[in-house]
Amino acid sequence: MDYGQQNVMKKFKDADMPLLIGRVLRAGMVLSISVVFFGGVFYIVRHGHSIADYRKFKGIPEFVQYASGIFHGVLSFKGQAIIQLGILMLIATPILRIIFSAIGFVLEKDYLYFFISLLVLLIIFISTISGHVG
Amino acid sequence: MSVIEFTIIILIGSYTAGLLGSLTGLGGGVVIIPLLTLLLNVDIHYAIGASLVSVIATSSGSAAAYVKEGFTNLRLGMFLEIATTTGAMCGAILAIYMPTQYIAVLFGVILIFSAVISLRKKEENITHKKSELVEKLRLSGTYPASAGVVSYGVSNVAGGFFMMLFAGVISGLLGIGSGALKVIAMDTIMKVPFKVSTTTSNFMIGVTASASAVVYLQRGYISPGLAMPVVIGVLLGALTGSKILVHTTSSRWLRWVFAIVVTFLAGQMIYNGIRGKI
Numbered sequence: 001m002d003y004g005q006q007n008v009m010k011k012f013k014d015a016d017m018p019l020l021i022g023r024v025l026r027a028g029m030v031l032s033i034s035v036v037f038f039g040g041v042f043y044i045v046r047h048g049h050s051i052a053d054y055r056k057f058k059g060i061p062e063f064v065q066y067a068s069g070i071f072h073g074v075l076s077f078k079g080q081a082i083i084q085l086g087i088l089m090l091i092a093t094p095i096l097r098i099i100f101s102a103i104g105f106v107l108e109k110d111y112l113y114f115f116i117s118l119l120v121l122l123i124i125f126i127s128t129i130s131g132h133v134g
Numbered sequence: 135m136s137v138i139e140f141t142i143i144i145l146i147g148s149y150t151a152g153l154l155g156s157l158t159g160l161g162g163g164v165v166i167i168p169l170l171t172l173l174l175n176v177d178i179h180y181a182i183g184a185s186l187v188s189v190i191a192t193s194s195g196s197a198a199a200y201v202k203e204g205f206t207n208l209r210l211g212m213f214l215e216i217a218t219t220t221g222a223m224c225g226a227i228l229a230i231y232m233p234t235q236y237i238a239v240l241f242g243v244i245l246i247f248s249a250v251i252s253l254r255k256k257e258e259n260i261t262h263k264k265s266e267l268v269e270k271l272r273l274s275g276t277y278p279a280s281a282g283v284v285s286y287g288v289s290n291v292a293g294g295f296f297m298m299l300f301a302g303v304i305s306g307l308l309g310i311g312s313g314a315l316k317v318i319a320m321d322t323i324m325k326v327p328f329k330v331s332t333t334t335s336n337f338m339i340g341v342t343a344s345a346s347a348v349v350y351l352q353r354g355y356i357s358p359g360l361a362m363p364v365v366i367g368v369l370l371g372a373l374t375g376s377k378i379l380v381h382t383t384s385s386r387w388l389r390w391v392f393a394i395v396v397t398f399l400a401g402q403m404i405y406n407g408i409r410g411k412i
Binding site: 022023026049050054055087110119 | 135137139174191193195198202208212213215216220223227271340343345346348350353354356358359365369
């Protein structure tokens with residue numbers, strides 16, 4: 001570890017964490033909403049005159065439900081897939097915030113809250129799996 | 135209805151919901167779900183999915199602003215997120231199996247409760263006592279005020295934790311932020327100052343919603359064509375609301391109007407739920 005890095009670690013205090021977290025949240029929100037908007041334009045241009053029907057629950061098309069489908073859909077500029085990518089980014093934003101706070105707590109040498117952050121991440125991970133299986 | 139008409143109607147409705155939700159502090163989700171289900175006949179599962187996505191967007195946006203001002207208690211939020219995320223996961227799984235009528239009735243009940251809470255006269259009672267647990271978890275904190283820095287303690291950590299577990303279940307089950315329940319847990323049970331409880335609750339809402347959104351996503355509740363206008367509309371409405379709030383303080387008559395509207399919507403949800411129409 002060189003001197004510069006040590007300096008950074010010494011400098012990281014309680015007061016820096018809110019600034020970092022604020023930036024992560026804002027950037028994540030702005031970026032994902034832009035993607036949703038962009039996808040929305042494609043969707044409206046292509047399907048604007050189709051019929052909107054949400055009366056009966058029948059799930060969502062396969063290509064916007066799973067990561068691989070969304071990825072392929074985005075590459076072929078499918079509006080709904082781009083919107084879903086934006087929504088995925090939006091859901092990931094608070095999770096990213098926890099990861100950043102976990103790193104912040106380590107730099108502050110607050111290991112108790114480092115573990116609490118990891119625990120919250122673990123719960124979300126279990127939730128992801130349970131949604132898949134349950 | 136064509137997609138383009140439907141999108142425009144939802145954009146306008148969501149904008150209004152976001153604006154009112156932000157001005158009254160109730161959040162956009164409580165208006166958008168009745169609007170979608172009652173007026174536009176959208177299935178409640180799709181409505182919950184779209185609302186939850188908009189909850190994440192508004193929470194992230196406003197939490198970003200609050201966190202810099204130094205009101206948010208990061209440790210308290212992080213600690214209580216253990217409870218809210220666990221609850222949200224259970225709520226989202228429960229939503230899969232619970233008949234839609236029950237969801238509608240429960241939604242109505244929570245809606246009335248939130249409206250009552252928003253009208254309640256607030257009394258600030260800051261505690262300074264710090265139990266061993268509070269010391270160990272470093273939950274007490276300070277916040278900036280015009281008269282200088284105010285320090286505060288936290289009481290009844292266990293009680294607050296359980297209330298947060300419940301708030302999480304409701305959030306995951308109904309697709310709302312359940313900010314009213316979170317504030318109850320922190321204001322009334324843990325005796326945290328208002329500025330801290332509202333901002334910290336807001337901070338936690340995004341993470342709580344994400345924990346159930348990962349379940350909703352895989353269950354097909356989040357339909358992109360519907361979620362797109364809802365999230366954009368609610369977010370723009372909430373932004374407008376926060377701009378207005380800087381210039382004027384949330385007026386009492388507006389809260390009354392909103393509470394009456396919300397109670398009417400809640401009655402409709404309960405009525406339609408009982409008759410099995412939702």
